[in-house]
Amino acid sequence: MRHLTARQQQLLQLLSDGEFHSGEQIGQQLAISRAAISQQIKQLKPLGLDVYSVTGRGYRLAHPLELLDPKRLTASGVDLFHCIAVIDSTNQYMMSRLNEWQQGECLLAECQTAGRGRRGREWVSPFAGQLIMSLYWQLDQGMAAAMGLSLVVGIVIAEVLREHGYDGIGLKWPNDVYGQGQKLAGILVEMAATAGGACQLVIGAGLNLAMPIQLAEQISQPWTALQTLRATPVARNQLTADIILQLRAALQQFERTGLTSFVARWNQFDIYRDQPVRLLLGDREVTGVARGIDLQGALLLECDGEVMPFIGGEISLRPLV
Secondary structure, three states: OOOHHHHHHHHHHHHHHHHOOOOHHHHHHHOOOHHHHHHHHHHHHHOOOOOEEEOOEEEEOOOOOOOOOOOHHHOOOOOOOEEEEEEOOOOHHHHOOHHOOOOOOOEEEEEEEOOOHHOOOEEEOOOOOOOEEEEEEOOOOOOHHHHHHHHHHHHHHHHHHHHOOOOOOEEEOOEEEEOEEEEEEEEEEEEEEOOOOEEEEEEEEEOOOOOOOOHHHHOOOOOHHHHHOOOOOHHHHHHHHHHHHHHHHHHHHHHOOOOOOOHHHHHHHHHOOOOOOEEEOOOOOEEEEEEOOOOOOOEEEEEEEEEEEEEEOEEEEEEEO
């Protein structure tokens, strides 16, 4: 992981409003020369930022950015968190140091260089263009008690987005959040446990806020971002705080009741409920009608009048078209 230099942070704060700033203005505020400004701008571009330079007007970002602000997160009631600028993978970092974290502790990042999705897929991560979070949790009941946990995380994200006024939010089993029919967020839960011991979990989530054009072209599946769902700017720090706080509360409830109190909440957002679908299980394909989830987090599929549960990391759900 690496932090931005103080000068890079100053430059980003200055440009984060999305307005033009002249070279003279930047030079005065950062106390650097015109040539040094150009070098600083070049160092920002590898982070996936669209920085424009127009003669006579200066420099600007393609879109305004709301950078992570520890003071605002703390004021919103969040504790036990860390903000980092650039990291390979928040999940990987936490998994490699499992015994260093407290219950509910979070790692937030502006950018990931080696983010991972389900089944090892690459997760494209523009600087300050996503909510990137990993959270540590321990279940004393063991690994079996974690069944269906990714569904709970999806429910929390969907509910918080709805509270923030976003419409068309849905969930796709087992770990995707959708916005108006396209992928908006992904969830990756990783765990480590010993036989008969507690289960240590790292819960990762990546939520698209805005996607620069050059990075959007790298994504192989239909996607969307909060910026395209609503004209008003994303309240990034408040959204982050609300998700962390509500996720911690949901995990405590999950420890007490399992999925019992979450099934109805999932059904509100399930984009394939009562729809014809197909399941890809390796070389095999099963078709039927999706009937929601059971108390273990399995997908219920009705085939020829019989409802059968399906669960596992290698199952892919697709619409029947």
